[in-house]
Amino acid sequence: MLHIFCPHCGELRSEEEFHASGQAHIARPLDPAACSDEEWGTYMFFRDNPRGIHHELWDHVAGCRQYFNVTRDTVTYEILETYKIGEKPQITAASKASAAPSTVKGLGEKV
Amino acid sequence: MSAINVFQQNPGAEAKAQTPLHHADLASLVGKGRNNAGVTLREKKLLGHLTLRGDGHDPAFASGVHKALGLELPVALTVVAKGETSLQWVGPDEWLLIVPGGQEFAVEQQLRNALAGLHIQVVNVSGGQTLLELQGANVRDVLMKSTSYDVHPNNFPVGKAVGTVFAKSQLVIRRTGEDTWELVIRRSFADYWWMWLQDASAEYGLSIEA
């Protein structure tokens, strides 16, 4: 069971308090009518399935009812950071590949 | 009509009222539990419960709340109280205000007056939830059987309040004293919690207070 740092409550909570809501940063197209069927299908249904760094959307349903983002390693299940909606991740697949191990502290459970 | 519909929903003290645990007839169980029970349960009935929404980062909101209630807006995971009134952080834009029963309409109006012009929400939820107070040396054990949240005093000082998973549903746990805790429970789940708490406290002894 994951231990997830809620950026609103400010502490680690058990996975059972949360709902996973899929990949993060999937923005709704601003002009849906301008999308082709294929583009709309991609928006609705197609998601990444990376080995390694993944940004996910979670909802703290049993706590503060806020959605937030999680950067998680899909291999080790480490949560490297959590951050609020509207914020950008500090750790990405690209940054991880180029940089030394993460220096972000206190943003998430590192086990 | 105004932009927001506020109306007195409380018919007054003379009207017939049934709390969410009415069917359990707690009054008839007073004195029937084990002596020196490790857990004592009491329903804090028919209080006024209001959900307050607004922008906690807006100083005007915080000062308006203070003006209306005389309470500082509590920070994350805390509850503040003055007399019978308590105000609890629920989320970054949400608070739970509990006032003596019957005052909810007047308090809502006070809040709305003090917060006029701000984007807020005040909702009377008095019928939808109730407070259970648990007291005693073994309350912590009962909580540990029920929730994966850490209720050790290091992590859960007096004055803390958290929404979490409890048994197979969700509720709010508030610590109001050394051995005193409150659960904010939803009306429709009241029977489930009552059954669960009786079961979880059986080995320590449960006594009921009116």
Next chain:
Amino acid sequence: MSQSYRLASGGRVNRGKVLNFSFNGKTYQGYEGDSLAAALLANGVDVVGRSFKYSRPRGIIAAGTEEPNAILQIGSSEATQIPNVRATQQPLYAGLVATSTNGWPNVNNDVMGILGKVGGSMMPPGFYYKTFMYPKSFWMTYEKYIRKAAGLGRAPLQNDPDSYDYMNHHCDVLIVGAGPAGLAAALAAGRSGARVIIADEQEEFGGSLLDSRETLDGKPATDWVAATVAELQGMAEVLVLPRATVNGYHDHNFLTIHERLTDHLGDRAPIGQVRHRVHRVRAKQVVLAAGAHERPLVYGNNDVPGNMLAGAVSTYVRRYGVAPGRKLVLSTNNDHAYRVALDWHDAGLQVVAIADARHNPRGSLVEEARAKGIRILTSSAVVEAAGSKHVTGARVAAIDAQAFTVTSPGETLACDLIATSGGYSPIVHLASHLGGRPVWREDILGFVPGDAPQKRVCVGGMNGVYPLGDVLADGFEGGVRAATEAGFKAVVGTLPKAVQRTEEPTLALFQVPHDKGTRGPKQFVDQQNDVTAAGIELATREGFESVEHVKRYTALGFGTDQGKLGNINGLAIAARSLGISIAQMGTTMFRPNYTPVTFGAVAGRHCGHLFEPVRFTALHSWHVKNGAEFEDVGQWKRPWYFPKPGEDIHAAVERECKAVRDSVGLLDASTLGKIDIQGPDAREFLNRIYTNAWTKLDVGKARYGLMCKEDGMVFDDGVTACVGDNHFIMTTTTGGAARVLGWMELYLQTEWPELKVYFTSVTDHWATMTLSGPNSRKLLAEISDIDLDKDAFPFMTWKEGTVGGVPARVFRISFTGELSYEVNVQANYAMGVLEKIVAAGKQYNLTPYGTETMHVLRAEKGFIIVGQDTDGSMNADDLNMSWCVGRNKPYSWIGLRGMNREDCLREDRKQLVGLKPINPKQWLPEGAQLVFDPKQPIPMDMVGHVTSSYASNSLGYSFAMGVVKGGLKRMGERVYSPQADGSVIEAEIVSSVFFDPKGERQNV
């Protein structure tokens, strides 16, 4: 005579307390403190079961969790049966009843043994796959017999009378194992002030020290154990858990511990006590001190009862005062195992010989044995055990381990016990539950835990550290490290002194060569799964090279055993057979749980009336008093129908429907989801999430709305009322309430944070009573101060006032097609209002009705129920609800783009229509498939299915709703529903609005 193998003295058992128990129907005696295995051995019981595949007699090999054979059925009554209990882990209690789980009909004279005799060729590895794969349809038949013969135990047929529960913990340091390493770690962590949990699967703390000849500071090691446990118990923040197996190591340092609180006390837990408890622990740091398992050598007939692990023999002698034989031969490749010869000798028993595979062993313990005059045969090993039901001798021969050959025929030594030791395997199970791959260390001939991202420290035997002094130091240091990592100050401590010895390396010997090779007697590697060395070699010859494939083909390490004894030997044999190193071969991974967990412990308190939360409305007790039958809707209990004496559901529903159509009915609609929406952008938000338009809805009015997902498919519906310019009350379906609120929050928080609007659930706050029927106005007028005049309070509007003296919001909306009022009051006052309604309703034959009547009445009107008439693949057009779609709203609301996809515009999509059986007495089953031509050959071209179907008294015929391909353009055409009994129901496609199509009844 009783307990003929019990030594005259010694052991940690309480000889003052004799306990009677039975095994396979015979009564025996043991002592308090015995394990069931110890008590069986004390009584000379050697055969405890029959093997999985070959049905060979099997005896006790080990003294702990690694025991593969003594897997018994425990329980003195049907209700208290527990299958697959290891006799080595079951403490003896008075009246214990145990039976073998395998052996058919009994272990001593097994008919399957005949099959076993020829089984060598009949049941090679993979026999499940080869023999039983085809024909597939026979599998069920085979399985029944295989399971019975294979002895997997049986579940009780009656309810478990005991209680089980969970306890949640958070700690700074969790220590797994309370042997010397774990205890030292606990001292270090506990003294630092950290919150510590230390758990051990055994009855008492101490691990290997409980049966050790070692001294600490010159005193018995158990003295130090007692002092350490006492110190730990005195620490406020240390939780000491014996009889508690740490079974699973899950993500982010979440571990589960299975504690058996009363299994040592009796068949049932004492009144008021929990039998098992699952501790769910979140630990900042974990110290794994799980120790090591001794592994046996693999030689001919090594499964005959009387072959045991060397360490287990010491445990029985020293801890239980039981000698599982009289004359011992020891076969070893290491120094440590010499202890058993010394223990045996000290107990006054005969050590026939020690066969040491090494050329010239000179370690301290070897010399000690020599000094006692014990015969030591070097470069030798037991190559074959003699005896069929029990060991009668051991053939010891000279071997060349390197060349894998027997270099002399050797001699057969008469003995009744062969102790064997092939070295030690660190118990890496927990360390690899999360995928950390163990690493082979040639210096200790064992796998140790590999690197892992978890915050954990491995100490002692599990880390490949074996000398006692080193183990204590490693444990203490690990405890310090874990505590400091968790934020506590390091402590210093002095550890007791252990005796230093010179010890020589273990020889790499896993399988002992036999002069006849694979034609020699069977050499068992995994006794629980009957896997032999020859079987593993066969698997590699058949092309199974990956360790995972070898495992699955041979069943090595399967089942409850999880490879505790056989894994390393099996890997080593496979590696040799493939000509690669063990490191190259690698190991299989282990999964939770480390040992089996009872279903009771898994369920905890979540059973019976606490299985799932049940939600009740404020009016529930009234429904009960009035005889309602209830239906589950989500977690809610809703009145289904209110039968009068003698009525079945059909009669009751017919009466309730008639009352609503003729006079007035009462429905508890409190379960509908209700969301209070406030904010200047409330309207805009509704415009974006509903298919229809909300801009112009005036205060005081209500409107029905449909919600779609981005794919354009309907997922919820309900009526939303405008109670203030910036204030709406939304209703959702009962089951969809939480889902809809979460979905609205998702869009508000992630897509449109600029919109000023808040949502709060008021589902539980408002109780809702629906009065429906032509007399509802008259009835309401008697108890309400609201002006109910049809012009003052028209359809699809709401009013505020009092009902029964209680402030109420009343909505004039209808789900039955009749004149209806939905009365909403604060839930605490609902019962008082209901009583007043009921009292006033007497003269109008006010009739309570349930969900079944509601379903009939709404279907007569063609109103859909989301989730019944829709299934997530239907858009508004499919439902013939285009009237509810605002295609020209300025914002591209959720669902619009999806609804315009090419596939959604097809004309032959399945569309919702009414279905009228040609024979009015026939009833179309819900879910029944529909075809256009019932005479076509099977498989038929199915064109739709029935979604709702009822008998209707108002209509005088049965009717249904269903989806049919292109159905909206097929009005008047026929469809057919072929039934399982061969009959065919013919129906006409009609409008889904059967009753009062112009809506005259609700608009009065």
